[in-house]
Amino acid sequence: MAAERDVAVTILGAGPVGATLACLLAEAGVPAAVVDRAPLPPMELPAFDGRAYAIARTSRDVLADAGVWARLGALPCPIRRIHVTDGRLGQKPSRLDLTFDTTDVGVDAFGWMVEARHLRIALNAQLPSLPGLWVAAPAHVTAVEREAERATVRLADGTIIRSRLVVAAEGRESATREAAGIAVTRWDYGQDAIVAAVRHEQPHGHVAVEHFLPAGPFAILPLPGEDDDGRTSAIVWTERRAEAARIWSLDPSGFARELARRFGDRFGAVTPVGMRWRYPLGALLAHRYTATRLALVGDAAHGIHPIAGQGLNLGFRDVGELGARIASAFHAGRDVGGAEVLAGYQRARRPANLMMLAATDALDRLFSTDVAPVRLLRDLGIAAVDRLPPLKRVFMRTAMGLSPLGALKVA
Numbered sequence: 001m002a003a004e005r006d007v008a009v010t011i012l013g014a015g016p017v018g019a020t021l022a023c024l025l026a027e028a029g030v031p032a033a034v035v036d037r038a039p040l041p042p043m044e045l046p047a048f049d050g051r052a053y054a055i056a057r058t059s060r061d062v063l064a065d066a067g068v069w070a071r072l073g074a075l076p077c078p079i080r081r082i083h084v085t086d087g088r089l090g091q092k093p094s095r096l097d098l099t100f101d102t103t104d105v106g107v108d109a110f111g112w113m114v115e116a117r118h119l120r121i122a123l124n125a126q127l128p129s130l131p132g133l134w135v136a137a138p139a140h141v142t143a144v145e146r147e148a149e150r151a152t153v154r155l156a157d158g159t160i161i162r163s164r165l166v167v168a169a170e171g172r173e174s175a176t177r178e179a180a181g182i183a184v185t186r187w188d189y190g191q192d193a194i195v196a197a198v199r200h201e202q203p204h205g206h207v208a209v210e211h212f213l214p215a216g217p218f219a220i221l222p223l224p225g226e227d228d229d230g231r232t233s234a235i236v237w238t239e240r241r242a243e244a245a246r247i248w249s250l251d252p253s254g255f256a257r258e259l260a261r262r263f264g265d266r267f268g269a270v271t272p273v274g275m276r277w278r279y280p281l282g283a284l285l286a287h288r289y290t291a292t293r294l295a296l297v298g299d300a301a302h303g304i305h306p307i308a309g310q311g312l313n314l315g316f317r318d319v320g321e322l323g324a325r326i327a328s329a330f331h332a333g334r335d336v337g338g339a340e341v342l343a344g345y346q347r348a349r350r351p352a353n354l355m356m357l358a359a360t361d362a363l364d365r366l367f368s369t370d371v372a373p374v375r376l377l378r379d380l381g382i383a384a385v386d387r388l389p390p391l392k393r394v395f396m397r398t399a400m401g402l403s404p405l406g407a408l409k410v411a
């Protein structure tokens, strides 16, 4: 029904990043509206479908502040060890491998694997429970008008939402970013990621494996699975595009054979379960994160290679930062969409995201090759990291979403 609403912040996009910001603001007592063009319940995909996120410790804290982590209960599967190996198809992994263990840093987990459907179910339960938050989904945005003092969002049913700030959380193809004239740089990796879940004979023991193959990384990530017996993992398997298309369209037994060749025998015999998904891989970098009465967050601002499983984590850090700045301005009676909040947000997040984009890009280029001198160099690099505890700690802190160079005090 058509209505006029006045809130402090309007969020466009209720994907994992936008929905988390909506919950954060509402928990902090900031009146907000969130609009998505898609209905939210179908995103829950009730059946186990193999898609999952690696949630770093810093993202866990953001989800806890948003009241979402508590709703996940015991579902998140802790990652207690990360095993990095370099190898070739059909050969044993190089002996120069690298293991990161939580006992080295005295924490209970580097991060947690959370199924995409479980995160969606938790967000969908949290969103309507929060006073001061208005959710419109599905709803079609017909206009976003940004003026010096306020912003107005118009919906197709005639609803008008007035606020001091619009946050675009619309994913990579953000229409609001484009309408604001914010340029982006993109590049294509010429690779696709095949995503699926597998059952294996032996328990994963909460180990995440990053196996570097010449066509790209093959990641094995521990899941509780439907049986909760530690014998289910998610895989994110990168291949050159044409080969990915061939593998993806194989019949179940052909697909299982190709998968087993890459998976190796680390957890015994392996069988694909659930559905398989395929995503083209590319990077995206917005030249600015802000404009008058507008902030970009999540994939609307940046897109990175999934080699380190950090894409969504960057989005959670964006909304942790922006949410805190908005809440503090709101409670101090300052302008939540003013230059101070926006400039502070861009200063805090853009360089950090740029660094992660550069690091994941470099890692992909370094490992997705079979050129002998490069292989030698990276094996030497792996050996060096293994022998240098301070360097190893830098990697572990990065995996946890903490500042790489900070003191090693993690609660």
Ligand SMILES: Cc1cc2nc3c(=O)[nH]c(=O)nc-3n(C[C@H](O)[C@H](O)[C@H](O)COP(=O)(O)OP(=O)(O)OC[C@H]3O[C@@H](n4cnc5c(N)ncnc54)[C@H](O)[C@@H]3O)c2cc1C
Binding pocket: 012, 013, 014, 015, 016, 017, 018, 035, 036, 037, 038, 052, 053, 054, 055, 141, 169, 170, 171, 172, 174, 175, 176, 193, 195, 236, 279, 297, 298, 299, 300, 306, 309, 310, 311, 312, 313, 314, 315
């Ligand atoms: C193969 C693969 C594996 C990955 N694995 C990981 C991982 O392990 N860990 C990790 O951290 N990240 C991972 N990522 C990245 C992660 O999936 C994305 O970073 C994340 O989905 C971004 O969330 P978002 O909310 O910003 O955008 P999206 O998920 O794209 O959501 C955008 C939302 O906005 C809505 N929308 C769009 N336009 C409009 C509009 N005009 N009006 C209203 N609503 C609109 C859409 O309906 C949607 O709900 C992976 C990515 C890939 C490709």
